[in-house]
Amino acid sequence: MNIDFHCHTTASDGTLDPAALINLAREREIDMLSITDHDTLAAYSTLGDIEPGLRIIPGIELSSQWNRRGVHIVGLNVELHSNSIVEAVTKQSKAREGRGEIIAERLSRLGFADCLEGAKSFSNGPQVGRPHFAQHLVAIGAVSNIQQAFKRYLGAGKVGDVKDQWADLKTVIDWIRDAGGVAVLAHPTKYKLTRSKLIELITAFKAAGGEAMEVISGSQVPSVTRDMARLCRDSGLEASCGSDFHSLNQPWASLGHVAPLPEDCTPIWNRWQ
Known part of the structure; x- marks a missing residue:
């Protein structure tokens, strides 16, 4: 099968x-x-x-x-x-929304403005996740590809890795x-x-x-x-x-x-x- x-x-x-x-x-x-x-x-x-x-x-x-x-x-x-x-x-949606705001705020400290709005432009639905932030970083020329976005900013242990919003x-x-x-x-x-x-x-x-x-x-x-x-x-x-x-x-x-x-x-x- x-x-x-x-x-x-x-x-x-x-x-x-x-x-x-x-x-x-x-x-x-x-x-x-x-x-x-x-x-x-x-x-x-x-x-x-x-x-x-x-x-x-x-x-x-x-x-x-x-x-x-x-x-x-x-x-x-x-x-x-x-x-x-x-x-x-319902609870995860609220957590994900808060997580997106935190990621955007952290990226703004690095000089990347309007990241939340940029990420939303790549989302086909209400959810915004790290892949959407990665697409935005590629679009503004901050990185050359999505893999690089995760390696530099969004992957495990990086500035965009926000975990403490989730339930246990x-x-x-x-x-x-x-x-x-x-x-x-x-x-x-x-x-x-x-x-x-x-x-x-x-x-x-x-x-x-x-x-x-x-x-x-x-x-x-x-x-x-x-x-x-x-x-x-x-x-x-x-x-x-x-x-x-x-x-x-x-x-x-x-x-x-x-x-x-x-x-x-x-x-x-x-x-x-």
Whole structure:
């Protein structure tokens, strides 16, 4: 089966609107898909009249913090209209708005004026995220490309890395579980943690009620997949996978182009087959 349980649309920081994403998923013969926009379910409100031609598992990617680090948690099979998920989206939206203002203020101290307005001009929806600030910095000539914007100003540990607006790990997992969903630790290798810290995160995640982790996120070398599969199995978690698709010009995160899970993993999608 072709499974992609992590992708983004223009409802957050993706470049395809929900209908275009569904069309691409059809073209790439994806069997099961979850749209997991950052801290919003807005994409699903536009899909009512679309015949997807594939199984859609309602999802969301919620921002959290753990030990003063930003950690993303994917919620799969959430009830879209539950009180819990409505509360989560409302609170996260306010946090994201405040975060954008802080990022803009910090960048202004470096001499980059009107960054919030500039970032909003690149957003196709109400959300403003770091990729939109990156696009603005490219547009004004502050950096040559988006990767450079993150390396200099927006990436982990940089001036635009604002984490303390988010709810804690346990609160986010509770929101997902109370909405009938499954909490999945997103892209664990992207946090650049030491081995001991990664194990500490996975342990804390499971203790808080997390049930699965992404063994595969986008394009990754087989040795990393085997390692993540081992950690997943040893932690007693189910396994998920996703491209983390945002844009057609990012071949390392291509919708539906996700390697098969190792055979010793328990796929999360077994729950919905």
